[in-house]
Amino acid sequence: MSAKAFDLIVIGAGPGGYVAAIRAAQLGLKVVIVERENLGGICLNWGCIPTKAMLRSSEVFHLMHRAKEFGLGAENITYDLDAVVKRSRGVAKQLSSGIGHLMKKNKITVVMGGATIPAKGRVTVKTDKGTEELSAPNIVLATGARARELPGLEADGDLVWSYRHALVPPHMPKKLLVIGSGAIGIEFASFYNTLGADTTVVEVMDRILPVEDEEIASFARKSFQKQGMTILEKSTVKQLDRAKGSVTAHIETGGKVEKMTFDTVISAVGIVGNTEGLGLEALGVTIDRTHVVTDAYCRTGVEGLYAIGDIAGAPWLAHKASHEGVMVAELIAGGHPHPVKPESIAGCTYCHPQIASVGLTEAKAKAAGHDVKVGRFPFIGNGKAIALGEAEGMIKTVFDAKTGELLGAHMVGTEVTELIQGYVIGRTLETTEEDLMNTVFPHPTLSEMMHESVLDAYGRALHF
C-alpha cells in the first residue's frame, strides 16, 4: 500500500499535538494528526477541563451554603451528582468537538486510530476500517501519559478509582481516601470533601502539595483541615484489603501501621508516559522512566522525530505541552524559536482555596545559592478580597537580594490561578523588583496584593 505523503505527522491530539498541528498548518505545512481516542486528549476529555467543571459545581455549592453572609437566602441546598457529572461531560464534549472544527478550519487531516512508527518518516495507523500508511519527513510524538498504578493499589473502577473513574463516579463516596496530594489528588479531595465526603489525604512526602513552597502548602493544609479533611503526611498506603463495599487501607506513619476503612479510594500517585507500542526502542529513541528524553528543542536524537508534552516529561501541564507544540512547529517550518523555559511555567491547582506558583520556592532559591528577599501579603489586607468574602489566602514573592530578580511567586487563595500570569509575564520580561514596584495596579482588585507582596519584600508594604 502506498503511503499518503505529508510534511508533518502529529501523533496524539491533546493540547500538545493539536496545537503543534495548528501552528504547522498556519506556517503552510501539510499536516495529518492521528488520535486513537478523543480530539483534545486528556486535558479536554479527562483532565484540566472536566475537573474544573466539577470543581465549579462544588464551589457554587459551597457559596450557596454561605448565602446568609451575603444577605441572601438559600434553603434545602442539595446536589445531584449525576447532573454535576453530566454538566462536566458536556463541557468536555463541547471543547473536544471544537478541536474538530479547528482541524477542519486549518485543513489538517485527522485520522482516528492507534499509530505506530515502523520506520523513520513512516507511520501506520490502525483505524476502524483497516490500516492507513502515512509518510512525512517530520513526526511529532504527543501521545501524553496515563495514571501510574502502584502494585496492590490498582484502580478497579468500583472501590478504587483512577482520575478517569473519579470524573464519572459510580457512586458518591461517603468515606474517601485519596492517595497522593499533588494537584490531581488535592483537586479531587477538595471536590468530594466539599460535597460532603469524609475525606482523608495520604502523602508520602513531609507535606501535601510537595512541589509548592512550604509556607503555601502549610497554609493550604490548615485550610483543608478546617474544612474537615484529614491530612496524613509522611505516610504510606502499604496495602488495600478490598471487601464488598469497603476497602481497608494499611497506612504507615512513622513506623506504625494503622488500618482505616473507606468506601472509596482515589489513587493519584502520578503518571507514566505513553511510550509503549509505538516502535520507539527500535528507532533508537532514549526512554528514561517512561518518558522520552529530548533536548531543549524537543528533538529526540532521531532525525525528524520530536516529542512534546507529557510524554517528554515534567512539568506535566497542558500549557507546557501546547507551548512546546508551537515551538516545534516553528522549528520544523524553518524558524528559530526559543526553547521553552520550564522555570517560567506556572502551576495551578484548583482546589479551595486555589494554589498557584511560578519559579523557585524560597527553599529552592536558597539551596541554589541565592541570598533572598521575601515578601508576603495576606488576603485579609485587601479590600477586594474582603468585599468578595474571600479573605483567606496569601501571596509570597521571592527575590534575589543582589539583583532584584523575581525568582519565584507563590499564592494561595481565591482566583490565584488567574493572578499568577502577572508574575509569569514579569519573569518572561526579566523584570526586577523596581519594575514591579513602579507598576500601577488597578483598585480594587486582588492583583493589588501582588504589588503589596513585592513592596513587602523591600519593607514598603502599604496596607499591612
Ligand SMILES: Cc1cc2nc3c(=O)[nH]c(=O)nc-3n(C[C@H](O)[C@H](O)[C@H](O)COP(=O)(O)OP(=O)(O)OC[C@H]3O[C@@H](n4cnc5c(N)ncnc54)[C@H](O)[C@@H]3O)c2cc1C
Ligand atoms: C485529572 C487531571 C487534571 C488535570 N488538570 C490540569 C490542569 O488543571 N492544568 C494543566 O495544565 N494540566 C492539567 N492536567 C494535565 C494535562 O491534562 C496534561 O498535561 C496534558 O493533557 C498533556 O497534553 P499532551 O498533549 O502531552 O497529552 P494528552 O492530553 O495526554 O494527549 C495525548 C493523546 O495522544 C493519544 N495517543 C496516545 N497514544 C497514541 C497512539 N499510539 N496513537 C494515536 N493516539 C495516541 C491519546 O489518546 C491522547 O488523546 C490534568 C491531568 C489530569 C489527569
